[in-house]
Amino acid sequence: MRGLVLFDLDGTLVDSAPGLAHSANVLRERRLLARLPYEALREHCGRGAAGLIWAALRLTPAAPCFEDVRREFLENYATVMTGMSTPFAGVQEMLADLARAGFAWGVVTNKAIELARPLCEAKGLAAGAACILSAQTFGAPKPAPDALLHAMTELGYSSRETLYVGDDARDALAARNAGLPFIAASWGYTASGAQIKDWGANACAGSPADICRLARTLLAG
8 A cells, every 4th residue: 555544534524514413403402492503503513522512502521511411412413423424525436546546544533433433334434444443542532643643553554654634623733743744624614714724734625536636745755
């Protein structure tokens, strides 16, 4: 293999925002609050349960009830996750292009592995993946580099042979902490007003179709 391309999951490979936003609104409905518009919630989807709970109820992880609310959110989300998630247009073609070009690819996400793996399996992403890793497994979510470093070690690639693709500033920082080039996926949950140019990305992809070309350039030699 000529190199390893690692991907964030939500907002990069899969559009899981409909299910996440729905689950945030369920929290509000159970508390007799009006539903929030989908677009108001979508920009928080890259920040997982904590981001959606903040958007829905303005609770932070420091709140005494946060863990109970988080459990409630995740239990509801698990029931709708696969049915309300779809790979972004062009993702399957992009992964096939990478394989034909000799790249291995895998998934490194902050999503809990008990959610990430079934989602990848349901959406046809698991079969070709060299790894599916949750940073939560390592006790250090992104922007900590632990899961990225583990993926490289387990698959036998160096930092010169690996890059990371994601849609959030934390993804960019995780790549930097791991010593990897980073491609910003501008089609993802980049949050309103987010300045991708300030993330320090090595490249910005306008669509999944750009990834293979950019990987060839960034991992040349």
